[in-house]
Amino acid sequence: MEKQVKNITVAGAGPVGALLSVMLAKQGYKVDLFESRVDSRKASIYQGKSINLALSDRGWLALQAVGLDESIREHAIPMYCRVMHDLQGNLTKQPYGKENQAIWSVSRSGINEQLISLAEAEPLIDVHFEHHLTQLDFDSASSVFSTKDKETKHHQSDLLFGADGAFSKVRRLAQELTKERISYSLEYMPQSYIELTIAANKDGSHKLEKNALHIWPRKAFMLIALPNTDGSFTCTLFLNHEGELSFESLNSREKVTGFFEDNFADALPLLDNPVDDFMQKSASPLCLVHIYPWVVNNKVGLIGDAAHAMVPFYGQGMNCGFEDCRILNELIDEHAHNWDHILAAYQAERKPNGDAIIELAKRNFVEMSDLSGDSDFLLRKKIESEFNRMYPQLWVPLYSMVTFSPHLPYSSALAIGEIQKEIMDEIMQLDNIHQEWQAPHVYQLLHKLVLEKLEK
Amino acid sequence: MEKQVKNITVAGAGPVGALLSVMLAKQGYKVDLFESRVDSRKASIYQGKSINLALSDRGWLALQAVGLDESIREHAIPMYCRVMHDLQGNLTKQPYGKENQAIWSVSRSGINEQLISLAEAEPLIDVHFEHHLTQLDFDSASSVFSTKDKETKHHQSDLLFGADGAFSKVRRLAQELTKERISYSLEYMPQSYIELTIAANKDGSHKLEKNALHIWPRKAFMLIALPNTDGSFTCTLFLNHEGELSFESLNSREKVTGFFEDNFADALPLLDNPVDDFMQKSASPLCLVHIYPWVVNNKVGLIGDAAHAMVPFYGQGMNCGFEDCRILNELIDEHAHNWDHILAAYQAERKPNGDAIIELAKRNFVEMSDLSGDSDFLLRKKIESEFNRMYPQLWVPLYSMVTFSPHLPYSSALAIGEIQKEIMDEIMQLDNIHQEWQAPHVYQLLHKLVLEKLEK
Known part of the structure; x- marks a missing residue:
């Protein structure tokens, strides 16, 4: 009725x-x-x-x-793009999608x-x-x-x-x-988070590249920064709630200062009083x-x-x-x-x-905090991206399916992504893949595997 | 402290x-x-x-x-043993373990x-x-x-x-x-349950084989019966809570009677007023x-x-x-x-x-309600049991690890069981396995796979 x-x-x-x-x-x-x-x-x-x-x-x-x-x-x-900051302050850029594809920072x-x-x-x-x-x-x-x-x-x-x-x-x-x-x-994640801030320059410009999401991937923890229109960045520190290196264990100004110096040396001078923020804010759960x-x-x-x-x-x-x-x-x-x-x-x-x-x-989390600094992972992304350029109908990277394919259900993206991972696992087993990743046989095999596993 | x-x-x-x-x-x-x-x-x-x-x-x-x-x-x-009752009332016995190994019915x-x-x-x-x-x-x-x-x-x-x-x-x-x-x-399971009863014979004896757990496996639902010392059996009917054939859809005496007649013809005359019980009892969740x-x-x-x-x-x-x-x-x-x-x-x-x-x-649930009536499943059990007889140290069936190996942690039983399943999947792919399951090459391959996958 x-x-x-x-x-x-x-x-x-x-x-x-x-x-x-x-x-x-x-x-x-x-x-x-x-x-x-x-x-x-x-x-x-x-x-x-x-x-x-x-x-x-x-x-x-x-x-x-x-x-x-x-x-x-x-x-x-x-x-x-993502801009990855390594321990030495070296930057690696990774576009999120094709040219002009972006994710948008909003407050x-x-x-x-x-x-x-x-x-x-x-x-x-x-x-x-x-x-x-x-x-x-x-x-x-x-x-x-x-x-x-x-x-x-x-x-x-x-x-x-x-x-x-x-x-x-x-x-x-x-x-x-x-x-x-x-x-x-x-379900609680092992990580919690606090927000930190990078203020604008005096002229209102951004202290880091504006049109990027910045990541300091450190495996068990990470810092990220997203730009605001006023020239500042809102940063988020994700860190284990408890355990060896955690919000719980970093319980003194000395330990926290050392933590930032050791892990985020290039960000430390840009952040507004991160040690005070860390000591004063209670971490939010995920x-x-x-x-x-x-x-x-x-x-x-x-x-x-x-x-x-x-x-x-x-x-x-x-x-x-x-x-x-x-x-x-x-x-x-x-x-x-x-x-x-x-x-x-x-x-x-x-x-x-x-x-x-x-x-x-x-x-x-693993991809952002760990793999994004890993050479195997970066090579996978390059091969996927090259294959996507050659056969845009046959291969859309998982990130793009989730982010830039709004008519594709998330559940399909997940399922296709799992088959893509199987295929890429096989490709990464090829001899000398780090040297020969641009060779034709890599993409011939990829093409064959896609037709076998994905297009059925 | x-x-x-x-x-x-x-x-x-x-x-x-x-x-x-x-x-x-x-x-x-x-x-x-x-x-x-x-x-x-x-x-x-x-x-x-x-x-x-x-x-x-x-x-x-x-x-x-x-x-x-x-x-x-x-x-x-x-x-x-399990005694499986099929739709025609035919019985299949399956021992739970070795001779003298039993599970014990208690109220x-x-x-x-x-x-x-x-x-x-x-x-x-x-x-x-x-x-x-x-x-x-x-x-x-x-x-x-x-x-x-x-x-x-x-x-x-x-x-x-x-x-x-x-x-x-x-x-x-x-x-x-x-x-x-x-x-x-x-997490709620799709099935709920009610208890039913098979009374003792007038002389106090059991109406079904006493030293067995009886199962009427019907895929999406099942009936089981466990013996009591007074000669009765306590039966449990597991059935979907809602949907096409369910506690919800079976909402009249006629439908319930038909359901028992169609699915549990051999049990129906033994059960004490199952239709009344079904109509009166509210099903308990799992x-x-x-x-x-x-x-x-x-x-x-x-x-x-x-x-x-x-x-x-x-x-x-x-x-x-x-x-x-x-x-x-x-x-x-x-x-x-x-x-x-x-x-x-x-x-x-x-x-x-x-x-x-x-x-x-x-x-x-799937094993009890579905597979236990399946010929592939029964053959797997026979091959496992035979291999276990030949090499008792190399292969203990999952059911026995869980039930009869009280010093083996459940988590180890689960992990070993998953590898055993992979191995048996491969064995079941052999040509003519239903005819040749007793042939030596089956057990030679099983032995090789066990050494490769389980004993590392």
Whole structure:
């Protein structure tokens, strides 16, 4: 029996909640967007609490679907390559894709504020800040919020989306209050992180190459830096939470200073008081969250990090959340606003892709922190890139499938990537591959293996 | 700094909590054993809520360590083989191990009651029924219980073990109350289960072969039956929770009757009102639980299902919990009652083995419900068994490693089993293997592959 859906509640006004609200409003729904925190446009709340974001093609495609891409792009910086900094300060550049392909550095707070302003401009959207979700009825989608003045507000709608992030309250209430068979996992990574800063030069220019993502890969840990429009870089140090060399073990100014001198000698003079920051900030954890189902009673759905929290090593967290919105938006048209069908199709299509990008992101820590300084790894990339140049239809590198092929599902990228790895393992076994990697027989074998294993 | 441990609390008086208490008391500790339910010796509480248990060598070894094996064995029935019932009622026997190797059918309530009585007989143990754990301080191991009269009891001890099962309250409090980075997963299997009964004949004899575990393998679902000492069988029907053929879809007496007639024609006349039971009982879920760490602040530890809940398809849930107890008991001696060391070693040794048996048990559903009726599978078993007869040192079948090799860690059994599978995959590719499986060249190749892959 088709239900009449008119009013939709979105819990969580992060980038995903805001974009989802805009899409739903443009589809004709009355949307109430609730956020527990204060309006970040009035009080800075993100400092030290988030990782700079890399927006890439999946994110752009979703923004484009509702005409928001151009205004966001005005505040974004294209990064065309990784720049690896080794222990001696030598730099190695590695393009992310083909010429002109880039991932885009945006500030978490900046894009969020822009999207909230765009949502507020929609006549069908009401935004409510400082409203804490306290109760949720999963049969009726009615909800209760507590305001900053401790008022209790009852809210009724026809559907509710939890876009409330990795530690989603909507998800927790579903686990506590419903009799659904909810499978769930929360996995802590061994690494935690803190944010550090490289300030702009006095003339407002960047102290490192602007249009690049900088990486100091040190195997068990790493530092990265993403450019901001004001000339600064937001840096993130990923390091084991506990153990021999860790946030826990580096417990004195002397040890921390030595750690930076030994490992990030070229970055140390550029960073703003990294030792103070290290000593004062408490490291944030990195978690993976899996949950199933994403939809309860066809009344409540999860979207974005609430449905699939991942680690930041593929730069896909927000892109994946935006893609959830784009697909949902397409399904609204496809199923002519029949929400039972829309929600079932949304879950069936997105769950395997959420799982796939969680897995890809987890694996990518090793690639970023370890392999990117490894000569075998760099040679693999060169051979792949050369083969891709020769046969662009036959071989798209995994990174490009994830980042620059927004119509290819993450789950397909993962599956194809695994076969590519098998093939490249075989290629790397060839005699003298480091000397002869440009020889024709390498690419003949590659071509043969691709036809055998990938094109069947 | 070594702490003086004298008093230990055990939360949960299931088989694992009771055995653990006995071991700790025999090591000289004062033990308080708390249980939220009523004393099952006074009121039957298990009906329809548990699966009959198969005690095997790991369980026996643990019981033996504190001299409890003989009294338990008096009420246990050895099962020397699987008996598979096909759709036409034809029977196939498959021995579980060598002659005289058996797994032992025990009733969940029977073994639990025996162990509680044995615990009560220890002067250092106090057992407290109908005490609900409500609070737990993870820094001091002090706890608060609510009694059936709604009294609040504060209890202090030096250590606390959560032996409170798959839905452990101790574990939930650790997740809620501590700042530990606790990774956790709860996974529902697609199948749920209900218990059914085959009553004894009027003369008290069994209606099916007594010394066997009976299986009706039907791929997506199955029925099993384990003998009881009173001549009855406890049967368990495993079936998808929802979907085409499921507890949900079989929603009328007609459909359920048809389901039994179509699939369990030979069992139907033996079962006591299976259609009534099916219609009245609500199916119980099957879950896997992973958690890490198992030890918080060296004050609180998890053991048994609280640390590693698994599905029943390898008959190892209780055996694994008993093995946790045995290993802990050995570590008390090894580390001379230094509990910081004992708990660290316990967690390091048992966590990988918990993970391994959870995985093995999950995979075994396919083996029990599907493969055990498959001719390729049966041939594999025959070849393995023959090779094991020729070279008992070189090849112990996976089932025997898990069930009859109590000194081999589960994690080693899993790893060796995977290599054995690779080897057998290669053997099964041989031409005419179904005709020539007894030919010498088969065993020569097997021998060569084992030396290459397993004995390195």
